[in-house]
Structures are given as C-alpha cells and as structure tokens.
Amino acid sequence: MLxxxxxxxxxxxGKYFDWLVSGLITxxxxxxxxxxLAFILGLIIAVMRMAHSKPVRWFAHxxxxxxRNTPLLVQIFFWYFGSYKILPTVINDWLVSTNFEFAxxxxxxxxxxxxxxxxxxxxxxxxxPKEQMEAARSAGFSYLRAMQYIILPQAVRITIPPLxxxxxxxxxxxxxxxxxxxxxxxxxxxxxxxxxxxxxEAFTAATVVYLVLSIVITALVNTYNEKVLNLHKAT
Amino acid sequence: xxxxxxxxxxxxxxxxxMIGRFxxxxxxxxxxxxxxxxxxxxxxxxxxxxxxxxxxSRFPFxxxxxxxxxxxxxxxxxxxxxxxxxxxxxxLFGKIAENNTVIMALTLFTSAYMSRIVVAGxxxxxxxxxEAAISTGLKSWQVMLYIVLPQGLRNMxxxxxxxxxxxxxxxxxxxxxxVSELTHVATQINNRTMAFPTEIFIFIAIIYFIxxxxxxxxxxxxxxxxxWNKAI
Numbered sequence: 001m002l003x004x005x006x007x008x009x010x011x012x013x014g015k016y017f018d019w020l021v022s023g024l025i026t027x028x029x030x031x032x033x034x035x036x037l038a039f040i041l042g043l044i045i046a047v048m049r050m051a052h053s054k055p056v057r058w059f060a061h062x063x064x065x066x067x068r069n070t071p072l073l074v075q076i077f078f079w080y081f082g083s084y085k086i087l088p089t090v091i092n093d094w095l096v097s098t099n100f101e102f103a104x105x106x107x108x109x110x111x112x113x114x115x116x117x118x119x120x121x122x123x124x125x126x127x128x129p130k131e132q133m134e135a136a137r138s139a140g141f142s143y144l145r146a147m148q149y150i151i152l153p154q155a156v157r158i159t160i161p162p163l164x165x166x167x168x169x170x171x172x173x174x175x176x177x178x179x180x181x182x183x184x185x186x187x188x189x190x191x192x193x194x195x196x197x198x199x200x201e202a203f204t205a206a207t208v209v210y211l212v213l214s215i216v217i218t219a220l221v222n223t224y225n226e227k228v229l230n231l232h233k234a235t
Numbered sequence: 236x237x238x239x240x241x242x243x244x245x246x247x248x249x250x251x252x253m254i255g256r257f258x259x260x261x262x263x264x265x266x267x268x269x270x271x272x273x274x275x276x277x278x279x280x281x282x283x284x285x286x287x288x289x290x291x292s293r294f295p296f297x298x299x300x301x302x303x304x305x306x307x308x309x310x311x312x313x314x315x316x317x318x319x320x321x322x323x324x325x326x327l328f329g330k331i332a333e334n335n336t337v338i339m340a341l342t343l344f345t346s347a348y349m350s351r352i353v354v355a356g357x358x359x360x361x362x363x364x365x366e367a368a369i370s371t372g373l374k375s376w377q378v379m380l381y382i383v384l385p386q387g388l389r390n391m392x393x394x395x396x397x398x399x400x401x402x403x404x405x406x407x408x409x410x411x412x413x414v415s416e417l418t419h420v421a422t423q424i425n426n427r428t429m430a431f432p433t434e435i436f437i438f439i440a441i442i443y444f445i446x447x448x449x450x451x452x453x454x455x456x457x458x459x460x461x462x463w464n465k466a467i
Contacts, residue, residue, distance in 0.1 A: 004326065069400070069447035070440045071407035073418055078440060081425060082433035085239065172312035179411060186314055199322040207311055207319075214310035 007198055011205045016192045020205055023188030030102065030184060031171040034109040038170070039163065041110060042117030047147055049122055060118070067115040073176050075112055080104040080180045105177035113170050117163060124159035125151055158229070161221045168217045172210060185209055244431040245438045248424050252439070255415055263415040265442060271334070271406045271416060275341035276399050282342055283349020288379070291354055301350075308347035313405055316340045321412050337409040345402055352394040356387035389461060396454035400447045407443070417442065 010016050048060035067075070080101070084092050095103050128151055136146035178187035189206035193199040245252070255263020262270060289301035308316065320340040324331050360383050368378040407418040415423070421439045425432050 065448060065451075066440075066444055069404075069451060070443045071404040071418070073407040073410065074421075074436060074440050074443060077418070077422070078433075078436035082436045085433040175312040175314045176408070178314070186312065186318070190318065193322070199318075203315065203318055203322065207315055210312060210315065211307065211310040 004200070006201065008201055010196055010198055011192065011201045016196065016202075019188045019192060020185070020202075020209075023183060023185040023206075024209055026102075026182065027171060027174055027184040030106060030109065030174045030177060030182065031167065034106050034113060034174070035167045035170055037106070037110040038113035038117055038166075041114035042121055043152070045114060045118035046121035046125065047144075049118060050125065052143070064115050064118060067111055068119075072108065072112045072173055073179065076105060076108040076176055076180060079108045083107075101177070101180050101182045104180060105174070105182045109170060109174060109177070112173070113166055116169075117166055120162040120166065121152075121155060121159050124155035124162075127158055128154050161225055161229075164217060164221050164224075168214055171213055240434055241431060242434050242438070244424065244428050244434055251424070252417070252420055252442070255420060261415070264420045265417050265446075267334075267414070268403065268406050268416040269446075271337060271341065271409060271414070272399065272402045275338050275345060275406075276395075276402050278338070278342040279345035279349050279398075279402075280395065282346030283353050286346055286350035287353030287357070290350060291357065305347045305350055308344060311344075313340070313344050313408055314411065316344045317408055317412060333409075333412050333414045336412060337406075337414050341402060341405060341409075344405070345398060348401075349395070349398055352391050352398065353387070355394075356391035357383055359390050360387050392461065393454045393458040396450055396457060400450045400454070403446050403450070404443065 011020060045060050045063055048056050049064065051057055051060075083104070087095075132150055132154070133146055136150040137143070141149065174184055175186040177184055178190065181187075183191075185206050189202045192202035192205075196202070252264050254266040255261060257263065257266060261267075286301055286305055289297055290305060292298045292301070317337065317340040320336050320343070324336055324339065357379075364382055364386070365378055368382040369375070373381070406416055409416050410419040410422065413419070417439055421435050425435050428435075
C-alpha cells in the first residue's frame with residue numbers, strides 16, 4: 001500500500017477509458033433489455049399467481065419460489081452451459097448465432113428478476129380494494145379484461161417505485177454476467193486491472209459508476225414517491 | 236429414444252458435492268457454503284448492529300460517516316466488494332486465505348443491509364418505552380441496551396433469517412476468487428466431465444433451493460408466531 005503509486009490518468013483517457021465506457025454501455029444495455037422482459041414476464045406470473053384455476057396458481061407459486069431461492073450465478077451458469085439439452089434446436093442455433101454470452105445472461109437476469117417483480121406487482125394489486133374487481137366484474141368485464149383495464153393500471157402506479165429499485169438491483173446483479181464473459185462494467189474494470197496492475201484506479205472507476213447509478217435512481221424514486229404518490233393520496 | 240439426462244455424474248461425485256475432500260483435505264461443497272454463510276451471518280449480525288446504532292447516533296460526526304459507508308456498500312454489487320477485498324486486503328495486511336477474504340466481503344456487504352433491519356426494528360418500538368425508561372433514571376445507552384434492543388431484536392428475527400437466505404445465495408460468488416464452495420465444485424466437475432452441464436447445474440440449483448426454501452419457510456413461520464404473540 002505504501003509504495004503504491006496512483007496513476008489516475010490511465011482511466012480518464014485513452015484505451016482503458018474506452019474499455020470502461022464500453023463496459024458501462026454493455027451494463028446499461030443488459031439491464032435495460034432484462035428489465036423490460038422481466039416486467040412483461042413478471043406481469044404474466046403475477047396474474048397467474050392470482051388466477052382462479054388451482055394448477056395455474058400452483059405453477060406460478062412454484063416458479064416464484066424456485067427462482068427466488070436459487071443463486072443468480074447458478075442460473076446464469078445453467079443457461080450458459082446447460083440450456084442446450086432442454087431448448088429446442090431451432091432456438092439453440094439462433095442463440096448461438098447471436099451473442100450467446102449476452103443472451104444467456106439476459107435470459108438468466110430476466111427470469112431471476114421477473115420472480116421479484118411478480119411479487120412487487122402482486123402486492124400492488126392486493127393494495128387495490130376488492131370492490132374495484134367486483135364492480136368491474138358486475139359491469140361485465142371478464143377476469144382478464146378487468147385486470148387489464150381496471151386493476152393493473154392502478155396497481156402499476158403504486159408498483160413503479162419498487163420496479164425502479166428492481167432495475168437498480170438488476171444493474172448491480174448484471175455484474176455477475178462477467179463470469180461467462182459478457183464484457184460489462186465489472187469485467188472491464190477487472191480487465192484494466194490485469195493489463196495495468198492499477199487495480200485501485202480501475203475498481204474505483206467502476207464503483208463510482210455504480211454509485212452514481214444508484215444515487216440517481218434512488219433520488220428519482222424519492223421524488224416520485226413525494227410528488228406523484230402523495231398527490232394521489234391528497235385528491 | 237436416447238436417454239436425455241444422465242444423472243450418474245451426480246451419484247458418482249455426491250460426496251464431493253457435499254463436503255469436498257473433507258476428511259483428507261479442506262472442506263468444500265455444501266459444507267463450505269454453509270460454513271461461509273453461517274460465519275458471515277454471525278459476524279454481520281454484530282456488524283449490522285454496530286453500523287445501525289452508529290447511523291442513528293445523536294452526534295452528526297458519527298452518524299454521517301456511518302450513513303455514507305452504509306450507502307456506499309449498498310450501492311455496490313457484491314462482486315465489486317469481493318474484488319475490493321481481494322485486491323485491497325493483501326495490499327494492506329499481506330496474504331490472507333481466500334476463505335477469509337470472502338467472509339470479510341460477505342460480512343461487510345451484509346452488515347450494511349442488516350443495519351437497515353436494525354434501524355427499522357428500533358424505530359418499531361413505541362417512543363413511550365424510551366420515555367418511560369429515561370424517566371426511571373436510566374442513561375441513554377442503558378435504555379438502548381436493556382429496554383429497546385431486547386424488544387426490537389425480537390421483531391428483527393424474521394428479517395435476519397431472510398438475510399441469511401440471501402447470504403446462502405451470495406456465497407456462490409466466492410467461486411470467483413477460487414473458494415471451493417458448491418458452485419465452484421460444480422464448475423470443477425463440469426470442466427472435468429464435460430458432457431453433463433445440464434444435470435450438474437440443475438442438481439446444485441435444487442440443493443440451493445432446498446437450503447434456501449427451508450429458511451424462507453422458517454422466517455415465514457417465525458413472522459406469524461412472533462406477531463401472534465405480540466397481539467396477546
């Protein structure tokens with residue numbers, strides 16, 4: 001430590017700066033793709049979790065418990081190394097022809113996060129008074145249409161803060177994608193470290209990026225909570 | 236039809252998955268996973284308690300550094316914390332065993348999350364308790380130690396168990412610095428046998444699931460039981 005000379009110039013410009021920036025872009029890309037897919041999947045699972053049919057409800061419950069109680073890293077490894085035996089050949093070929101590391105990481109992150117999002121949406125839906133559903137049903141809406149037009153639009157409004165927090169978690173979790181060779185932020189920081197032996201500078205850069213991301217997102221959520229949700233309560 | 240899955244790779248290496256080369260060599264597999272999780276959990280219980288109490292201190296010069304530290308750690312991915320420990324610790328203290336590096340990283344990371352649980356538990360105790368305790372002549376640290384914490388801790392228990400579940404899942408990241416816990420053992424066997432990745436990763440996913448689900452259920456049961464007692 002004492003005879004370590006800091007050299008911040010390597011990460012503020014030049015080749016290594018470009019690496020870190022490309023890492024940040026990959027992290028954001030991976031997180032954005034996954035959060036959108038995870039939201040759609042989570043919505044489906046949440047609706048299934050509250051369905052009338054017992055098998056459907058049971059399936060959704062098993063899905064939630066299984067994917068929430070297994071480490072993300074194991075899920076990433078499963079999709080990366082082991083998925084070829086359970087996926088149809090067509091899908092396999094297509095995945096391998098694209099950027100397979102990225103695809104495997106995106107699938108794992110999507111499924112892992114969807115389980116958490118489904119629970120967030122469910123607690124949002126449960127906070128909507130039951131009379132809303134009853135009124136919609138007696139007005140002639142089917143269960144799914146009542147969900148679509150009456151319940152979910154209101155629930156999503158309450159669910160936005162936890163969803164945004166899930167995006168933040170996802171951005172942090174996406175660092176695990178480095179283990180299968182996705183060149184995201186942490187991977188690039190590690191790469192800069194191994195090329196230059198300037199670990200402190202490289203990890204500081206990555207840490208600052210994650211921190212800025214989390215501070216910005218937390219500030220957005222707080223503003224939303226104060227401005228939008230309180231406004232909603234007052235009226 | 237050709238057999239799709241071949242689980243003999245699991246039965247052949249079962250002991251290795253469970254305890255590594257334990258009686259003759261270092262502990263590994265599920266045994267090491269649980270060891271890492273339990274030790275980090277105990278340490279981060281105290282870490283979380285200290286950080287939590289510091290972060291609600293009356294003195295700003297104590298409170299703000301604690302809050303800054305908590306938010307710094309919570310803003311980072313665990314992988315980043317492990318890398319910091321892995322590169323920083325040897326520079327500061329010389330060589331440290333990988334197991335201990337991971338335990339320190341997990342403890343640091345989990346303490347920051349535990350501190351929030353501690354604060355929530357303390358804030359959940361009615362103010363009247365503190366006021367009553369002060370008016371009986373207790374000093375403020377005595378109020379915290381004898382009146383607020385014992386009651387608050389009880390409410391925190393389910394959240395602590397949930398945190399332990401997260402810890403079990405998080406120990407899988409120890410793989411990255413070469414600690415031979417369950418995930419590392421799985422990748423080792425996968426590299427050696429080459430042909431059965433699906434079977435191996437399904438198997439360890441199920442092992443993790445059984446471990447985590449048991450504790451998740453315990454936490455739910457405790458939550459119900461403790462709240463039922465409170466209502467009486």
